[in-house]
Amino acid sequence: MKELTKNKLISILKGTLFPSLYSIELEKNSITDFQYRFVSKYPNIAELFHENSKLNEYTSKCIVTDEEIIKEAKNWYLATTCKVREEDIDREEAEDIFKNIETLPQNLTKLFVDFSKEGKEAEWLYNVDLLLLYKHKVYKYIPLTKYLLLEKKIGSKEMGLLETWIIEKGKDPLERTLGLIFLVGIPWRNMVLYGPRGYRNMLIETGCLIHHLSQVSFNNGLDLVFFKNFYDNKINRLLNLDGVEGVTLTIISILGKEGGIQDEGNKKE
Numbered sequence: 001m002k003e004l005t006k007n008k009l010i011s012i013l014k015g016t017l018f019p020s021l022y023s024i025e026l027e028k029n030s031i032t033d034f035q036y037r038f039v040s041k042y043p044n045i046a047e048l049f050h051e052n053s054k055l056n057e058y059t060s061k062c063i064v065t066d067e068e069i070i071k072e073a074k075n076w077y078l079a080t081t082c083k084v085r086e087e088d089i090d091r092e093e094a095e096d097i098f099k100n101i102e103t104l105p106q107n108l109t110k111l112f113v114d115f116s117k118e119g120k121e122a123e124w125l126y127n128v129d130l131l132l133l134y135k136h137k138v139y140k141y142i143p144l145t146k147y148l149l150l151e152k153k154i155g156s157k158e159m160g161l162l163e164t165w166i167i168e169k170g171k172d173p174l175e176r177t178l179g180l181i182f183l184v185g186i187p188w189r190n191m192v193l194y195g196p197r198g199y200r201n202m203l204i205e206t207g208c209l210i211h212h213l214s215q216v217s218f219n220n221g222l223d224l225v226f227f228k229n230f231y232d233n234k235i236n237r238l239l240n241l242d243g244v245e246g247v248t249l250t251i252i253s254i255l256g257k258e259g260g261i262q263d264e265g266n267k268k269e
Contacts, residue, residue, distance in 0.1 A: 053199060055197055059195075078123070078126060084147075098148070099148040101113075107256060111213060111220075111222075114212070116146050121212060124205045127185065127205050128206050132181055134178075136154045154238070165230055165235055176255050177254055184246050184247065186202075187247075223255040225252070227251040
C-alpha cells in the first residue's frame, strides 16, 4: 500500500513539478511550428498569408489593374506628402524641423539623391518610408525633395537600449556608424490597389530599395550592415509606429571612416 501511494505521489510530481520523460514540449518555437503545421487543425499564419495573397480569375476582390489609376494614386502621394513650399519655410524656425540632405556628410547625401527626382527609385517610397537616425534625431525622408522631416529626438538612454534590441551579435551597429536607416513598410498604401497581394509587392519593393542603397553606398565608399532580426515592438515604439499600419522591416547601419553617432551626439551641433 505504501509503495502504491509512493508511486502515485511520484507520478503526480512528474506531471507537475518535473516534466515527464514522455511529455510533449509545449513551448512555442520555430521547430515546433514547423512540425505541428502538418497535424494542426488550423493553418499556420504564414500559410494563410500566402493563400490570401494569391490571385486567381475567380476572386471577388476588386483589384485595380488600370495603370493610369495606379500611377495617379502613387503620384498623388509622392507629390503631396509632407510637402512645404520653399517660400513658406522660415529658415531660422524650421532649421530643427526640416533638414536639407545637402547638410549631411557628402557620401550620406548621395544615398538620397536618386529619391529626390522622378523615377522608379522614388516610386519605391510609396510602399516604404525611409527613416534616418542621425545625431540622436529620427528624420523621415520626404520623397521628391531634398528634405528630411524631424520625427522625434532620441535620448542617450534610448540610444544605449537600441543596441540591445538588435538581436544579431558579432556586429556593433553603433560604434562606427554614421547613421541608421529604418525601412518602414506601409502595406495599406499598396493593398488598397492590389488587395492582400499588395503586401507581397511591398516586400519585393523593399528588396529593390535595399539593393539600390547597397549599390550607391558601395560607389561612395560606404559599407552597409543589414539587421533583419530585432525586437519589433521595441523598435516600432522607438519610431512611434503601431506595428500594423507601419512596421519596421529592416535596420541598416551606415559605416564609414567618421566617428559613430554616439560620439557625434555628445558634441554640440
